[in-house]
Amino acid sequence: MTTPVFQELRLEAIRREFGGFNALKGVSLTIRRGEFIALLGPSGCGKTTALNCIAGLLALSGGRIMLDDRRIDTLRPEQRGFGMVFQNYALFPHMTIAKNIGFGLRMRGTPADEMARRIAAAVQLVRLQGQEAKLPGQLSGGQQQRVAIARAIVIEPPLVLMDEPLSNLDAKLRLEMRQEIRRIHSSLGSTTIYVTHDQEEALSLADRIVVLREGEIRQVGTPEELYARPTDLGVADFMGYRNRVAGRLVGEAGGFVRVAIDGGELEGLLQGPAPKDGRVVVALRPEDLRAGAAGSVDAKVTAIEYRGHEFVGLAAVASGAELHFSADERLAAGAPVRLSGARERTLVFAETAA
Template sequence: MSELVLTSLRKTYGPTVAVDDVSLTVREGELVALLGPSGCGKTTTLRMVAGFIEPTAGQIVIGGRDVTHLPPHRRDTGMVFQSYALFPHMTVAQNVAFGLEMRNVPKAEAEKRVADALSLVRLGHLGERYPRQLSGGQQQRVALARALVVNPGVFLLDEPLSNLDAKLRLEVRVEIRELQRRLGLTTVFVTHDQEEALTLADRLVVMANGVVQQVGTPEELYESPANLFVAGFIGRSNVLAGRLVSPGRFESRGGLAVSVPADGRAAGPAALALRPERLTLAEPGAPVAPCMNSATGKLVLVTYLGATSEYRVDLRGDEVLTATLPTPPASDPLRRLAAGDPVTLTWPADACRLLAPDGAHDQGG
């Protein structure tokens, strides 16, 4: 295990800034996910750590050693690529042994380490097969074994599950997490899949336009997003534009008055983010607790999702809120709701998160 420290890491291509001033510490044995949309800089950051891309500026330290300008095979890293990058003319065992050959490991030791790595990923019986003779999940495990066999101080994974079908992706995700925990691997995992990141990572690093937007645990980013981008990218959020008119009181542009936590921020323009699962639904006229916010509107869409259902409610033409609720039983009156029906949404004040209206980092509370 090794600690990974990135300091003011930057990469430019001419006038284009791909990664801008990224500083991050990944502790020994920690799994950190770099998360963001395509083109956000997450893969460029990972490849700079691996040594495949030269930084324009900044420093990369692994296990206390500055590796910023060292070639990949001298960095104490193991990497799993999105495409697996297996050599088709080599057997499984030869593919796994490749990194050891690059490091001039003696043959006898290399054979033992290859056998141990394949056993670790439950492929000990397939060492003589070729990649074309394996399933997608098996090829993925070969790629994992090849990265692990060098005993890396830092384990790097670049969208390793994107080529697998949904069921297999879930299975391999669990296997990777169990393997990482069992071996205590310091790991950086790149993905654009928020569910993947939330279930795998100890901490998330959300990136956009080459800039780190927020770093924190899955719970911290979900419950307390730093800005509108994070609120929209981690999970789903209803967003209402408006202003804080007084401590604990927000008013949307459409005139909806909402009680919010009084967090000490000054009155002024703001955006309100509200998770769909924090909303409840009732028929108009149903009693509403005094401590709850409420808004009445017209149901425009009901989407049945099995265990849950989504309800889109038009409040004032340009303000629409989505509620995600457990699907009610067939006998429940809510089950019979249809587009065009009037409904009332309710939610507690502590479900509201006030953010800067332009998506800048929140300065409140």
């Protein structure tokens, strides 16, 4: 299958208002041909609104959307020719799998022989050979999602839009379908915009991740960039930095800053200029805060659970602030514990950077 040639899709200061609520506040983004872009953020951040504006399902309140030098936000959805995969599959229950996949082609008046060829190619691409005569209700959730993907790509769209397509699947199927979606994207050489609230999905699938919060873009970067260097506390929180504890800068050595916190001291990498008042927030992932005799933060274990390859616990410092940590052995609730952070993966933000 070939996709029509285009070089870039540009969102130029797009806005969308619902009454007095600004769901999108001047979002600008350039997406290059062939990219896999993940729109990532919590519920209500504007990611699905942005996708629906690109698809033409919602009109813009301001700004414009350009496909190369062609303005498309004034076009109806069917005139844009994009493929869409919905969270709930949106299959026709009375139609066979083949007819579901070919629905868009029939609406476009595609000749029968061409339609049969494209349907067969799409079925093969999503690995549903032998299922063509079945109804959607006879397939598993994962197979139904494959049908939805086949229906979106069979029209050979310049852009495939996916709105949390895996959220209704169990954990095993989500992992399998993630791999399939990336494989299909690579096979087609298409451009994909994928909405998710799952940072692991975004990290595993995307070429670039766009983190949205309260209708604005907070950071754009590769998965490696966002995982290792979120630019503010909001992005850090969404990228898995569950531990956030207030402290005060007390020194610097070897490129790392020292931060005094209640119960001890942590070292990390300062993000941005040092605040004049020295008040900072330390952010690190649970797997980067470990229990051990050489730790520098004193706390008490409040809960612990077994995760197969390690134990994951919750501990409270004297002020009551809680920290998520990892351990090699089970620790009793109420037991004292000393925690140490991996300083090269500990980020320090000015307290006002949230």
